[in-house]
Amino acid sequence: MVHYLMNTYARLPVALVKGKGAWVWDVDGKSYLDMVSGIAVCSLGHCHPDVVNAVSEQARNLFHCSNLYIIPQQEHLAELIVNNSFDGRVFFCNSGAEANEAAIKLARRYCNERKQGAAKIIAMEGSFHGRTLATVAATGQARFRQGFDPIPGGFEIVPYGDIDALLDAIDEDTGAVLLEPIQGESGVHVPPDGYLRQLRKICDEYGLLLILDEVQTGIARTGRFFAYMHEGVEPDIMTMAKALANGFPAGAMLAKPFVADAFTPGSHASTFGGNPLAMSAGIATISTIMRDNIVDKSLQQGMYLMNRLHELERIHPSIKEVRGRGLMIGVDFDADVSSLPSDGLSKGILLNVIKGHTLRLVPPLVISSQEIDQAMDMIDDILKEKGL
Numbered sequence: 001m002v003h004y005l006m007n008t009y010a011r012l013p014v015a016l017v018k019g020k021g022a023w024v025w026d027v028d029g030k031s032y033l034d035m036v037s038g039i040a041v042c043s044l045g046h047c048h049p050d051v052v053n054a055v056s057e058q059a060r061n062l063f064h065c066s067n068l069y070i071i072p073q074q075e076h077l078a079e080l081i082v083n084n085s086f087d088g089r090v091f092f093c094n095s096g097a098e099a100n101e102a103a104i105k106l107a108r109r110y111c112n113e114r115k116q117g118a119a120k121i122i123a124m125e126g127s128f129h130g131r132t133l134a135t136v137a138a139t140g141q142a143r144f145r146q147g148f149d150p151i152p153g154g155f156e157i158v159p160y161g162d163i164d165a166l167l168d169a170i171d172e173d174t175g176a177v178l179l180e181p182i183q184g185e186s187g188v189h190v191p192p193d194g195y196l197r198q199l200r201k202i203c204d205e206y207g208l209l210l211i212l213d214e215v216q217t218g219i220a221r222t223g224r225f226f227a228y229m230h231e232g233v234e235p236d237i238m239t240m241a242k243a244l245a246n247g248f249p250a251g252a253m254l255a256k257p258f259v260a261d262a263f264t265p266g267s268h269a270s271t272f273g274g275n276p277l278a279m280s281a282g283i284a285t286i287s288t289i290m291r292d293n294i295v296d297k298s299l300q301q302g303m304y305l306m307n308r309l310h311e312l313e314r315i316h317p318s319i320k321e322v323r324g325r326g327l328m329i330g331v332d333f334d335a336d337v338s339s340l341p342s343d344g345l346s347k348g349i350l351l352n353v354i355k356g357h358t359l360r361l362v363p364p365l366v367i368s369s370q371e372i373d374q375a376m377d378m379i380d381d382i383l384k385e386k387g388l
């Protein structure tokens, strides 16, 4: 079956062909409660009718239009993003890595033009920013760089959450600081309270750009529209993707006007970025999130899930820690739980495990309390069966 595919994924033996809300079905009609949502992508649940209608209607009118021409839907989605974050200008692309690549290029261009070439970017240990060469260079996990030398330079990696280490790393070549407000791919790590506020202050003091990668945390995942809002400070550049169009490939970089000015026609581009189909999905996604108060739902259901997990923690000694914000939650085990995703398949639940020890729960934000209860029962059963 995988004869013709590049060997880049260790796939679970299931083919999912249908989805509705927090549920998906495989080719044999078996249902699964989705606690992964395409890794924090389908926040409104699978096949949300408003997104389906918007994409279907747009598909009947115009699939693709080059950025050589005006694409009115881009202006509409950019306005929705800005109205729900901070004033700036948006560049559209197709994925998280591309959004970060655009952010790195914009920061470099700004620093080369306005900061006499001081363009080094400080990034964080344990971070994940994508799989392009520049984004793996910015990623603070050596395993993603392994075998890909020569890796582009101009990045320095410091421990996440450590202000002194950051201050030590700043020198006359530094131009920007890049980080996730909560680290997702390394196992849902929430930095100490006040960390972002301190970073903002340091960036202002030293004239550095603050770049936030909200690819995983953005668009209501953590109980705020963007995770930086938990700390009440704004970045200069911010990236998003994953949940932006509820599963239709779309990414975006938003930058404050003073930085955005560094891009002029020809500086950066994407054939598919911002195409009408992706934009229609994005407009429907954000409009629905706002109309249906999904940010509050993420916060409330996140607290409900967190409480239910604390109950599990009391009866399963292998659970070491439960952490996260909104519906982005990591459960640390002091045992190897890498078989949980395949155990979940037989029970009828999709689960994701990071580095063998952390169960990452990022269900659709529309998940009901009853569905969370069902998920907890299934996880409880699996842990009991495995003696965990």
Ligand SMILES: Cc1ncc(COP(=O)(O)O)c(C=O)c1O
Residues within 6 Å of the ligand: 095, 096, 097, 098, 100, 128, 129, 130, 131, 180, 184, 185, 213, 214, 215, 216, 217, 241, 242
């Ligand atoms: C924080 C963060 N940045 C960037 C990426 C890369 O996004 P994509 O896979 O869409 O390129 C991810 C993907 O997991 C992510 O979590």
